Amino acid sequence: MSWKCGIIGLPNAGKSTIFNALTAAGAETAIYPFSTINPNLGVVPVPDARLQTLGSLLKPEKLTPTTIEFVDVAGLIAGASKGEGLGNQFLGHIRDVDLLVHVVRCFASAQCPHPLGSLNPVRDVGIVDTELLLADLEILGRQKVKLEKKVRMGEKAGAAALAVLIKVEEGLNKGIWARNLGLSAPELEHLQQTPLLTLKPCLFVANLSEEEFNGGKHYQALQELAAARRAPLVPILGDLEAELQELPADEQREFLAGLGLAESGIHRLIQESYRLLGLVTFYTIVGPEVRAWTVPAGTSLPQAAGRIHSDMEKGFIRAEVMNFADLQIHGSQAKVKEAGRLHVEGRDYHVQDGEILLIRFSR
Ligand SMILES: Nc1nc2c(ncn2[C@@H]2O[C@H](COP(=O)(O)OP(=O)(O)O)[C@@H](O)[C@H]2O)c(=O)[nH]1
Numbered sequence: 115m116s117w118k119c120g121i122i123g124l125p126n127a128g129k130s131t132i133f134n135a136l137t138a139a140g141a142e143t144a145i146y147p148f149s150t151i152n153p154n155l156g157v158v159p160v161p162d163a164r165l166q167t168l169g170s171l172l173k174p175e176k177l178t179p180t181t182i183e184f185v186d187v188a189g190l191i192a193g194a195s196k197g198e199g200l201g202n203q204f205l206g207h208i209r210d211v212d213l214l215v216h217v218v219r220c221f222a223s224a225q226c227p228h229p230l231g232s233l234n235p236v237r238d239v240g241i242v243d244t245e246l247l248l249a250d251l252e253i254l255g256r257q258k259v260k261l262e263k264k265v266r267m268g269e270k271a272g273a274a275a276l277a278v279l280i281k282v283e284e285g286l287n288k289g290i291w292a293r294n295l296g297l298s299a300p301e302l303e304h305l306q307q308t309p310l311l312t313l314k315p316c317l318f319v320a321n322l323s324e325e326e327f328n329g330g331k332h333y334q335a336l337q338e339l340a341a342a343r344r345a346p347l348v349p350i351l352g353d354l355e356a357e358l359q360e361l362p363a364d365e366q367r368e369f370l371a372g373l374g375l376a377e378s379g380i381h382r383l384i385q386e387s388y389r390l391l392g393l394v395t396f397y398t399i400v401g402p403e404v405r406a407w408t409v410p411a412g413t414s415l416p417q418a419a420g421r422i423h424s425d426m427e428k429g430f431i432r433a434e435v436m437n438f439a440d441l442q443i444h445g446s447q448a449k450v451k452e453a454g455r456l457h458v459e460g461r462d463y464h465v466q467d468g469e470i471l472l473i474r475f476s477r
Pocket residue numbers: 123124125126127128129130131132142143144145146147148150189221222223226321322323351352353354
């Protein structure tokens with residue numbers, strides 16, 4: 115299982131540019147709207163300070179980070195939910211992502227004009243949001259018709275589900291994302307057959323020119339919008355960071371430092387996306403390799419073992435578990451054990467973020 119982040123936004127917002135910087139996969143960037151017809155998928159390693167620390171402590175031959183995927187989908191325009199442009203395809207492609215990365219244009223460019231003729235990030239966000247809300251309303255509408263039929267036929271369970279759909283519909287009609295309606299776990303259960311876009315976590319990327327980066331009003335307006343929604347906002351100098359990817363790491367850092375930046379926006383985007391997905395990272399030390407793995411919160415030890423190999427899940431016996439912090443303090447597995455900080459856990463134990471697992475299994 116892998117986690118997918120869908121890059122969305124209006125045409126010419128810089129989505130493919132940022133995708134390229136993320137993956138260095140070479141997706142085509144062009145000044146034409148709709149140039150990215152098929153979604154491009156990029157697998158991106160997640161920067162991980164804990165993994166780096168494990169690397170310098172244990173000096174393994176191989177240090178393997180965990181990954182998330184980014185999808186570059188076609189640009190969205192007003193009317194997408196009604197099938198304008200590549201609307202339907204667009205909406206189809208983002209149904210199965212776990213997170214929306216909304217790229218908003220905050221740069222002026224004579225070669226590549228804004229499709230609406232002027233720079234206005236707040237308006238742009240409104241257009242994309244409206245399409246997402248309309249697309250969800252349409253899905254809800256269809257689902258409601260089905261459920262109403264069931265309720266008429268006397269199916270009791272249908273009534274509770276219908277009540278949830280109506281609650282969400284009312285919210286969407288007021289412009290509130292399904293995600294922000296404070297739905298309970300049982301209510302969310304009822305939405306499992308209704309793949310809503312506004313139920314997904316979302317973060318904004320401000321794709322900035324250097325001028326905007328240095329206190330421009332468009333960037334500021336977008337910052338206010340994101341703050342009001344309590345959504346994370348990552349500033350990126352899109353075209354510049356895409357070019358930077360071609361330089362060696364130390365030269366990149368030097369360049370960014372010149373702009374007053376400690377790390378690249380791309381770096382932050384990956385980390386922020388990973389954080390927002392609310393996942394758990396655990397580590398394994400096997401032979402010459404130290405490796406990071408990703409599972410959802412609440413994953414049991416055998417399931418976590420299954421991420422590594424299906425045989426390890428089938429033959430799971432127990433795991434020796436230590437905390438990253440303990441390994442950092444004591445310096446080696448043996449010393450953690452000596453200090454009594456290594457615990458042995460069985461099938462029902464849920465893996466916690468930052469744990470290092472030594473899994474025992476029979477073949
Ligand atoms: N000046 C400037 N141009 C950019 C920036 N980001 C992207 N572009 C240019 O804008 C055009 C459209 O970018 P693209 O990534 O294809 O947009 P998409 O339609 O959202 O995928 C390309 O010519 C890019 O080189 C930026 O931050 N500054």
